[in-house]
Amino acid sequence: MEQTQHLDPFAEIAFREHPGNKDELHEIPPIAYEKAYFAPGSEMAKEVPAFSYETQLTMFQHELQLLRMKYRPFMRNLAPAPSLTRDRQRHTRFQFRYQTAEDANFTRVLEGEGDWEQATVPDFRGPSGDKGKWTGFYRKEFAYEPVQAGKRVFLVFKGVDYKATVYLNRKCIGSHEGFFAPFEFDVTDFLQQHNTLVVEVDNDYPMMGVGGTKLDGDKMYAATGPGWDDPYSGWNHCPPGAGIYNAVYLEQRSELFIQDVFVRPNLDEGHVEVWIDAMNTTNKLLEDFEMQLELIPKNFAGTGIGPLSFQIAYAGPGINYFRYKVDFPQFRMWEPDAPYLYIARVEVNNGGVCTDCLDRTFGMRKFHMDEDGEPKGTLYLNNRPVILRGANEMGHLQQCVMQNKPEQLIDDILIAKAANMNFYRITQRPVQEEIYDYFDMLGMMHQCDLPTFGFIRRNQFVEGVRQAADMERLIRSHPSSVMVSLINEPSRTEKRRKGHRHLHRNELEAFFIAARQAIYVENPDRVVKNADGDYNPPTREGLPDFHCYTMWYTNNGITLGKLHKGFLPAIRPGWKAGCGEYGTEGLDNAQLMTSRYPREWLPEDTKERWSPNRIKGAQTYAMHGDWFGEQHSMHSWIEASQQHQCLATKLMTDAWRRRTDLVVSTAIHLLIDAWPAGWMKALVGADRIPKPAYFTYKQCLEPVRVNLRCDRLKVYEGETMEIEAWLLNDTDQSYEGCRIIATLRDGQRDYGSYEMTCDLPQTSSRYAGTIRFSVPPTAERQPFFIDAALIDEHGAELNAERFRFEAFARMRRLQPKPVRASYLDSESEVLCSLLDLESSSYEEDDAQDGAIIVSTKEAFVRHRTSLLEKVRHGATAMFILGRPVSTSNHTCWELEGGEIKTAKYKEVYTLGVNANRPELQWMKHDDFAYFYNLQNDRLDGISHSHLLGEGLEPIVFSYTTQGESDGQKRKLPIIAEKKVGKGRIYAVCFPLSGRVGFNPTLDRLLITLLQSGGAKA
Structure with a gap:
């Protein structure tokens, strides 16, 4: 595959490893629903404001300050000082x-x-x-x-x-x-x-x-x-x-000291189980002493339990484990918005003298997963269903601890809260315990990962099990710790030829069993996810999880069109699942670059030609070609990459939210970068300045939302357009008697309003109805909006969303003189009809006006001599070449003195256009992107092949780094011009069926090229 050349190892994994390859796993179809239409309404929705990036930054700083004030009380320690501390x-x-x-x-x-x-x-x-x-x-x-x-x-x-x-x-x-x-x-x-x-x-x-x-x-x-x-x-x-x-x-410690305390809350029965690990450092029995236990409110004024005394007959040399059940009927629960904490204080008393004391912070909370329902995998916090929405963490919190910056650590957690996140995936490693302490105080749930990726060495099986137990002991007392995973992105040893060094999948499943049992011994209540991002599914126990970089490592996990339509990657039957990683790269802001990057990574002048491949480890230069065009200056690269990051964040996050029926945990990759240019998929730079996609993500994670979805972004005037409205509710509160009000407008005028009544069940996503309207007339091309507001039963607005689309006038109306063409086969005849051309059947002996269109090689071969003769004398011909069957089977059309053929190519959703051509000045940068395909009624990939041949001038193209020159990528032509004598041939090698007639910019480009002919043959 062209894409995988010279990639970093993480991109290589994404392109080579494709989950869901086993017979027992099948792609999940969209939710089935009975279509219901909005009724005409008289009330207009308010215009949804579009805040500038600078305004959003100001609002972000204000909200961050409010969150600091809100959570500062929860970071207090109001407990009395212990009677004894260790030097x-x-x-x-x-x-x-x-x-x-x-x-x-x-x-x-x-x-x-x-x-x-x-x-x-x-x-x-x-x-x-x-x-x-x-x-x-x-x-x-x-x-x-x-x-x-x-x-x-x-x-x-x-x-x-x-x-x-x-x-x-x-x-x-x-x-x-x-x-x-x-x-x-x-x-x-x-x-x-x-x-x-x-x-x-x-x-x-x-x-x-x-x-x-x-x-x-x-x-x-x-x-x-x-x-x-x-x-x-x-x-x-x-x-x-x-x-x-x-x-x-x-x-310094006493000869008998408390090594660890672990509190297991039981909310259902109103008690706690306190595990006390006591270490006897002598070589003899220590007999007849007392342990004293007290449960003390830590960050609030309230009542606790105790002190309670327990007589101990003896403690043998080494470690001793004591467990006590203590009734605790009245307590404050630990919740993300109100993280109330307690201290379990354990003292060792000998002859009435305290010889050792240890405090352990804990919270009264319950987190569990349903493994009996259908489907299995619903998550519960304090016996209420919960959806985990968050991001990956890769080093920035660890740096806060290492650099002794607790205020930055607090802010980094609150930055997540400000984005409506409720959990962090602490990716692929346990971290310093101070981080978990602040998660506890700030109400941020988290997942902890055993530090394994792809493979586990067979000789490290036992060591891995031991470290799984170590991990659990490190985090088990923290109420913020809700889940652990055992490996990141397990891959196939057979495919990578690593079976002589690593566990095969059946052996890895044995490791999962052993590690789960080790964790169970340390904490019977832990929710365990075997694999995060399983590239070799299915695992036999627990919540499945997939990683999905559809809009960066193109179509990784699932194609974009299917994802946007409502499909999901393959999931083990009978289970819900998590999506542990998804995201795209967005370059750092210019100020961070110029202040922190090495000088050789930067241009001498910000206006000069520059490429992000000068940044060590950056993926933008290698990956951009599937998503946006090659840029020239540092600022244009930053803007283009950040715009794509916004779009990908929006489309993918909304897709997961519309499938709450099956997707119960999502984490974007990632929130905050630990270093400049460290991992630029982050939504916030190492300077803690959010990129635009941070605000997109914040809006996507609004707990209660109305969401508008449509597969068409560009339409013709007069068409009937249908936009789906979805209700998204991540809270455990139900809303009844709500209304959705949707208004069609263009910024100057309101064209109509539509209304639907609805209910929102707790922690759910559901189709609400379809907004159906006729697209208003436009002079040439014009943006329109649907503003939708979700109104509760009391008339208060809960949420609002704006859906943007663009309307185009028909070319026949803009150009009274019709474009003429002749067709050589039935496929070409259909194309002429869809493009609204004045057309007729090709005749070899007639001197026809207009362009010539041929869509099959058989027709071309049959009329080859006369067709090429007419082109040499000034005619324009358009060849619609079919896609190749395989990489070695090109579709080849032989010309005199040359040939045009196609080579197999990956499926992409955007292509570049040579807008410098005078006839294409009307085109915008995203005009050849995200085309609708009528045949499957969704967004679909554009290209499946590219053109090969001498003298081809790319008009529409993709990019390759192979053969690049002057710091610019070589263009792989998808539509190209070849001059023959006085005329020209336009070769087109992507599928037009289902696309032509339904994508105005595609239609206009083809018509423009055909119109450039017209010379009398």
């Missing part, structure tokens, strides 16, 4: 260096010999790529006071990526694998007054592999990380670096 000594300043050959004598590292640099923890760094397998050393000297009697000292690491081996005072005290799970060592017996700490960090190639190579390793790491501040190695695609990226400290 900590934090360590942030280290020496660092990479391993050298001389370090085979490890004494050099322990003694600090060699060249070292200063590093501040948190620290995360490269190299990555094919040099991503490396070892580095962190070293620190520090003093420590003698340990108090009856105390133990633990060296705590909150996160080291990837393998850590720890040495204290020349003694190896332990090792750990896995980047996200905290780990610790009892170092009491190794501490001295003066100490040397060395941490050996080993990085490996990730299991998913290194893009552009065949290298893969044992590292459980997907494709997201915090990155580091290097535009070439650290900004792009979240490279698999390594380092001590989270806190390090020494903590």
Whole structure:
């Protein structure tokens, strides 16, 4: 496929992996409904305002400030201080260096010999790529006071990526694998007054592999990380670096201490189950002590439970697990709009003296999934159905923690709230616990992913299960944590020739079972999604999920026309599903580019010719050709890419919302970029300035909406147009006795109004009715609008939407002198009729006026000699070439001294037009885009082939990077001109049936070309 040449690995996955390829999976058809028409109405809908981008930015800042004020009270800690806290000594300043050959004598590292640099923890760094397998050393000297009697000292690491081996005072005290799970060592017996700490960090190639190579390793790491501040190695695609990226400290604890507390709320029965993990660091039984439990309101004034005392007979050496059921009949629930939190405070008392204390924040909430209904997969929050609407996160929240910017972390979560999101997918990795703490306080649900992508090494099966349990222990106490997934975009080992290194699908299903059981042991209430974006479905348990980049990696998952019509990708029968990723790239704003990008990425002058392929990792230059034309300046590239991002965000988000019957979770990829040019599918740049698509997404996620849908964006005057109205309700509230008022207008005049009464069931999407009207007359081409308002039973407007379309006058009315043509076959005769041409059958011996149209090779061969003779003497001919059957089977029309043939091409929805031709000055940039196809009654792809031949001048074309020159892509002609003698031939190689007569800009272009002939043959 032409498209896959020179693509980055993520685009390559999207183009090669196509879910739903198994016999048991079938594409989901649109919702069936009985058509109902709006009645004429007398009341006019208000004009839907169109705010400028600058105005929306001002409104955004105001709303963000209101949200800060709203949620600030929920970030308070009103609980009384605990009676005992643990002393900590934090360590942030280290020496660092990479391993050298001389370090085979490890004494050099322990003694600090060699060249070292200063590093501040948190620290995360490269190299990555094919040099991503490396070892580095962190070293620190520090003093420590003698340990108090009856105390133990633990060296705590909150996160080291990837393998850590720890040495204290020349003694190896332990090792750990896995980047996200905290780990610790009892170092009491190794501490001295003066100490040397060395941490050996080993990085490996990730299991998913290194893009552009065949290298893969044992590292459980997907494709997201915090990155580091290097535009070439650290900004792009979240490279698999390594380092001590989270806190390090020494903590004094009692010989018997509380290691963890987990609270399982039971809203239905009005109690909580408190799990207490207690660690006995001695080698003997500790007997006859007391645990005291208290449940305390944290961020509000209210009543709690306790203190309650529990007598403990004994705790054996090592870890001990205690569980208590506590009645809690009166409580405040944790809700996204009101995230009330409690503290479970556990104290160890011995002889009336508190020897240890641990606080654990929790929320009274329930999240579960129905696995008994038909279809299965409905999600519930606090026993009410909920739809998860959100975005992916890939590093920006992690950077907030690493840079100690809590206010930015708060804002980043509130930016999501301002867009009407209710959840984040923390993509492909667990993160620092501070992020989950703020999710709890700000009412933001989230999904946590095990860090695997595509494949799992067979030798890492057991390690993967262990890390699944680690993940659950990290997040289980957070009320914001609602779901986990076990792998991102699993692919076929057979297709990638990786079966000798990775789990086959049946083995991966065994891994899912084992990992689910490990999670169950840590938290029986967890909702588990086996795969996020399953490219090798189906999985046998849990909620299915697909990724769908239809409007970027063209037709990935499903074709655009089908998606817009209401089809869905294949889903396992009997289940609902989630869409874990979708989106398109939109370039960063110009100010961010000029202030942060390397100088060599930018033009000397913003008006000079420039291409986004100068930005490392950017996809816009490679992908734009299917969606918008090649641009020339930096500003025009920014504008065009951001406009497409808006359109794709609108069409795809609305499509998911219209299918709430089956799609219960959606996440756009992604919300905020962690770095400039980091992952430009983000709707908000690293400067936290929203791109226009952010506001599009915010409007699409309005919880209660009226949505207008139509497959035709350009129509003729006098046509009967039908626009569907849909009701979208993501809330758990029902609305009855509503009205939809729709008004047809052009900005100057109102042409008519239409009305429909309706009800909105909770968490649903439903067809409401069809707005049917006759398109008003227009001088030539004119924009029109349907403004629709959703009015509740009390007369208040709940939501409004504007649908834009363009009306065209018929060419016959604009040009009293008709265009003449002769046809050689029945297909050409039909074409003449649809184009409203004055036509007649071709006669070889007649000197006919006008152009000549031939649609079949048989007719061309039969009249080849006379037809080409007439062209040489000045006639215009249009050849409608058929599509090739295969890449090796061209449709070839032989001319004298040359030939015109077609080659197979992918299906796209937009094509470029050479508007510099004098006769095409009327065309706009999007005039050859999103054509309607009458045969299947929906938007449809335009091209299936492109033209080959000498002397072809592209008129309508697609793009290829192969053979580009002067920094411009080569054009693949779809409609082309070939001059023959005094005349010309126009070759057309995309299917016209179902399109001609129903797409005014297509019709006008063909008529314009035919009109350029007319010389007497």
